[in-house]
Amino acid sequence: MKLRTLTVAALLATFASADLIQQAKEAGLKPIPKDLTKLYQLIDNPKNPLTPEKIELGKKLYFDPRLSKSGLISCNTCHNLALGGDDNVPVATGHKWRQNPHHLNSPTVYNAVFNIRQFWDGRAKDLEEQATGPIQAPPEMDMKAEDAVRVVQSIPEYKRAFAKAFPNEPITIETIGKAIGAFERTLVTPSRFDDFLNGDAKALSDAEKEGLKTFIEVGCASCHNGVGVGGGSMQKFPLIGKYKYAHIGDFKGDSNGLVKVPTLRNILETAPYFHNGATYDIKEAIAIMGTTQLGKELSKEQIESIATFFQALTGEKPSITYPILPPETPATPKPNLD
Amino acid sequence: MKLRTLTVAALLATFASADLIQQAKEAGLKPIPKDLTKLYQLIDNPKNPLTPEKIELGKKLYFDPRLSKSGLISCNTCHNLALGGDDNVPVATGHKWRQNPHHLNSPTVYNAVFNIRQFWDGRAKDLEEQATGPIQAPPEMDMKAEDAVRVVQSIPEYKRAFAKAFPNEPITIETIGKAIGAFERTLVTPSRFDDFLNGDAKALSDAEKEGLKTFIEVGCASCHNGVGVGGGSMQKFPLIGKYKYAHIGDFKGDSNGLVKVPTLRNILETAPYFHNGATYDIKEAIAIMGTTQLGKELSKEQIESIATFFQALTGEKPSITYPILPPETPATPKPNLD
Numbered sequence: 001m002k003l004r005t006l007t008v009a010a011l012l013a014t015f016a017s018a019d020l021i022q023q024a025k026e027a028g029l030k031p032i033p034k035d036l037t038k039l040y041q042l043i044d045n046p047k048n049p050l051t052p053e054k055i056e057l058g059k060k061l062y063f064d065p066r067l068s069k070s071g072l073i074s075c076n077t078c079h080n081l082a083l084g085g086d087d088n089v090p091v092a093t094g095h096k097w098r099q100n101p102h103h104l105n106s107p108t109v110y111n112a113v114f115n116i117r118q119f120w121d122g123r124a125k126d127l128e129e130q131a132t133g134p135i136q137a138p139p140e141m142d143m144k145a146e147d148a149v150r151v152v153q154s155i156p157e158y159k160r161a162f163a164k165a166f167p168n169e170p171i172t173i174e175t176i177g178k179a180i181g182a183f184e185r186t187l188v189t190p191s192r193f194d195d196f197l198n199g200d201a202k203a204l205s206d207a208e209k210e211g212l213k214t215f216i217e218v219g220c221a222s223c224h225n226g227v228g229v230g231g232g233s234m235q236k237f238p239l240i241g242k243y244k245y246a247h248i249g250d251f252k253g254d255s256n257g258l259v260k261v262p263t264l265r266n267i268l269e270t271a272p273y274f275h276n277g278a279t280y281d282i283k284e285a286i287a288i289m290g291t292t293q294l295g296k297e298l299s300k301e302q303i304e305s306i307a308t309f310f311q312a313l314t315g316e317k318p319s320i321t322y323p324i325l326p327p328e329t330p331a332t333p334k335p336n337l338d
Numbered sequence: 339m340k341l342r343t344l345t346v347a348a349l350l351a352t353f354a355s356a357d358l359i360q361q362a363k364e365a366g367l368k369p370i371p372k373d374l375t376k377l378y379q380l381i382d383n384p385k386n387p388l389t390p391e392k393i394e395l396g397k398k399l400y401f402d403p404r405l406s407k408s409g410l411i412s413c414n415t416c417h418n419l420a421l422g423g424d425d426n427v428p429v430a431t432g433h434k435w436r437q438n439p440h441h442l443n444s445p446t447v448y449n450a451v452f453n454i455r456q457f458w459d460g461r462a463k464d465l466e467e468q469a470t471g472p473i474q475a476p477p478e479m480d481m482k483a484e485d486a487v488r489v490v491q492s493i494p495e496y497k498r499a500f501a502k503a504f505p506n507e508p509i510t511i512e513t514i515g516k517a518i519g520a521f522e523r524t525l526v527t528p529s530r531f532d533d534f535l536n537g538d539a540k541a542l543s544d545a546e547k548e549g550l551k552t553f554i555e556v557g558c559a560s561c562h563n564g565v566g567v568g569g570g571s572m573q574k575f576p577l578i579g580k581y582k583y584a585h586i587g588d589f590k591g592d593s594n595g596l597v598k599v600p601t602l603r604n605i606l607e608t609a610p611y612f613h614n615g616a617t618y619d620i621k622e623a624i625a626i627m628g629t630t631q632l633g634k635e636l637s638k639e640q641i642e643s644i645a646t647f648f649q650a651l652t653g654e655k656p657s658i659t660y661p662i663l664p665p666e667t668p669a670t671p672k673p674n675l676d
Binding site for chain 2: 063064065066070071072077080081082083084087088089091093096097099268269271280281314317319320321322323324325327328330334335337
């Protein structure tokens, strides 16, 4: 092939990519902003504005198992930042090895800031509210709110950190949630997909571009859209026909029977899939989505192609220094394994 | 006070400190070497020489819960680097919330490299051997050795890392232990006590110096000595009289009835105390050591003074970037919560 031919081929490829980027944007897919000011505006919560003090305090609390009754379970146990932001098991498992009573699967904390609401039934309006839930839930960290506050109050370094992060607020389960929520807002993972949407035609392989096209054309992007590639709406599931694994757990969705559409960012790292963690097989999960949500049998090639596109959604995780937590004092409530 | 008087006082204090440093050294207390070459020689294992590849791989494995049957428990669960290198609970608690059958308390991993042997009964000769134990123990991570190997073998990034770290060895539970052991060897925490032993008279407060003197004079340093301030020998416990909490658990020590002397480094961060985690109260622990090991009732002032000295043993922890673990593949054994 001559240079001229190559150049023409490259130009054609660039035009084709520009078309695909346009098509993706029209389908509602949006990149994580490259511009830090825009990103900040997107992840910030006006009711709990981000500050370095809150984020640093929230990071410590996120990793602190002393917020659990046993002293063994932290936010990071089920939403492990080392493992795609979740726990790899089908059902959230916590205090005394209790399992989520509805057999719900821990969703990833990465990019959860882009979710319209939190929890599978969307009952928490934001990350700050969500974070107070698992601390207190008996099958999770099983800590009474007042005991969580007592732990923090008993540790001078935490008291000082709260005074700096929340100068005019007492330490409560709500401020604990606000600190953790602030930290979680920073857990976004830009990927090659963002580079592509931002105009870098070479960021995706040809097979991934084909996959993105298929993803849009068969209709996945009608729910999995926005910056989160999901997380933006509550939907009926199954919408059509029968969910093969409906027998696992008794989750019925929110009061309207709706379930939150999960983000697909880092989806290849967050098996098992669905609210009830029914399958580890991404291709089976795609096939099920085809039948239950789109009313179509996707071909083997389509499924393969969409799974290939998902590689481009694996993002870069923020680098986090593992915290050295401030030591407890004689006033700190003792862990309780029972 | 005139300048001349001040200078004389400072000189006297320096002489007094030099005397105390001498006394401490004669009692067998040794600093963590400041000189990196000497430190390296002290922590290295000729049978498993430290390399950056082993340490980095070992760090990942240390934090990887996929080495447990449930996929939820890692080395760091019970030896939490955020919490003084242990778990704060009286009894090690693992798979299915099972507890150590002898009611043994997880010891700290920090400075464990200075221990003459590993485990409370000293049954492992080094960290490399120790690390393979909890992975397989049913009340801990409950993972069959071959399943741990299968997990690692199924993850290409791990396979490559093992090939680099152990070019001529197959992946086995032993090489997994060697990688984890290499990482653990780096977990040393120099403190103000080391600065003092290295000649910095001002590194300890006057009260801490008094405490160190008491610590030596009443006899604590006859077992709690060496670089680890403990960890250097197996001893009878109780040596004299009755251990107040002997009813907790049924641990009988090694085949000679001996128990490993624990390190006192970071002791104020590693409650509860003793092999059976019987008390969170450091002063009670010191008093018990007085009666059971030294055959004396320590006075309230002596106990207070020794506890004050312990502040100087709280060391600086290595800064660790929380690892992003390589994702599993369809070939990776699935977690099993049962």
